[in-house]
Amino acid sequence: MTLTELAKKLKARGFIPYICKDGKEAAQKILELIPEGDTAGAGGSVTLNQLNIPALLTQRGTTFYSHSTVPDELKGQVYQLAANAKWYLSSANAITENGEIINTDGSANRVSSLIFGVPNIIYAIGKNKLVKDLDAAIDRIRNYTCHLNAVRLGKSTPCAITGKCANCTGKECMCNVTTIVHHPTRCQENVYVLLIDENLGY
Numbered sequence: 001m002t003l004t005e006l007a008k009k010l011k012a013r014g015f016i017p018y019i020c021k022d023g024k025e026a027a028q029k030i031l032e033l034i035p036e037g038d039t040a041g042a043g044g045s046v047t048l049n050q051l052n053i054p055a056l057l058t059q060r061g062t063t064f065y066s067h068s069t070v071p072d073e074l075k076g077q078v079y080q081l082a083a084n085a086k087w088y089l090s091s092a093n094a095i096t097e098n099g100e101i102i103n104t105d106g107s108a109n110r111v112s113s114l115i116f117g118v119p120n121i122i123y124a125i126g127k128n129k130l131v132k133d134l135d136a137a138i139d140r141i142r143n144y145t146c147h148l149n150a151v152r153l154g155k156s157t158p159c160a161i162t163g164k165c166a167n168c169t170g171k172e173c174m175c176n177v178t179t180i181v182h183h184p185t186r187c188q189e190n191v192y193v194l195l196i197d198e199n200l201g202y
């Protein structure tokens with residue numbers, strides 16, 4: 001499936017899609033979409049870091065809330081600030097050929113902000129996140145994405161060691177909630193999906 005075909009599916013679902021030829025163009029689009037005086041928040045995102053979004057937003061004066069750069073004792077506060085921002089930015093763990101966006105969280109700060117409370121959402125999704133269907137999305141998350149995130153974050157989950165999901169249930173589990181966004185929700189104003197013709201994040 002091409003990104004143009006996927007963009008049509010997303011549009012039919014009520015999202016506002018843009019195709020970006022690379023991460024640089026996607027970063028520029030994000031800066032254009034968010035008015036300078038607005039607040040923005042995000043969860044941890046390798047894609048957004050690759051696009052240099054935290055630095056680009058803060059350097060131009062946008063208040064940007066991200067727990068990634070604060071000590072553990074302040075993370076809860078930053079989750080709340082991000083959840084009350086005017087914009088929330090995220091990638092996706094997977095997007096299906098039907099235009100459903102799937103994310104899995106351990107703390108749910110990201111997925112909750114993506115579905116309720118923040119009026120404007122921007123997803124920045126590299127072409128490597130495109131999967132056939134929901135089963136493929138879950139398989140991607142459990143047996144690929146989570147392993148890499150667990151290693152990156154120094155978690156001691158089974159997947160961090162073996163690379164495969166063992167359906168763990170302990171405190172370190174990173175798969176406590178999975179959301180499937182079929183359409184923008186009623187409380188949201190604009191949900192933009194930047195489809196980037198480049199492999200980004202995992």
Ligand code: SF4
Pocket residue numbers: 141142143146147150157158159160164165166167168169172173174175
């Ligand atoms: S459920 Fe546990 S083992 Fe499976 S992918 Fe998630 S964190 Fe890893």
